[in-house]
Amino acid sequence: MPRRDPGPSIKDDDTYEALRRDGASKEKAARIANAKAAGGKPSKKGGKAAPYDSWSRDDLYKRAREIGIDGRSKMSKGELVHALRTH
Structure with a gap:
């Protein structure tokens, strides 16, 4: 099966495709793939809410x-x- 291009918003295509094969939603796979491509660093926006x-x-x-x-x-x-x- 030919590999689909998920689009320009996905920074790490291999991670995205692996997550999708494992059953992750498109949104979750994109979020994780892009975080991994950014070096896995948390964004400056998050982290303010209590666990x-x-x-x-x-x-x-x-x-x-x-x-x-x-x-x-x-x-x-x-x-x-x-x-x-x-x-």
Whole structure:
């Protein structure tokens, strides 16, 4: 199968394609591939929020609702944390 060009916004095509083959969404694969291409350094924008483990279940639920995670009303705090981290 010929390799597709994911476009100019993807900085590391090989990493992107490997992640897509492993089942990652296009958005997640692009984010990881571009971070790797940038040397794996975190952006200057992030890092201001407290870790999900320190959030209350209600706050985690509100964030899951904002993102649109299905099944959130039946999830425990640990399940919400996992769902938010893997979204």
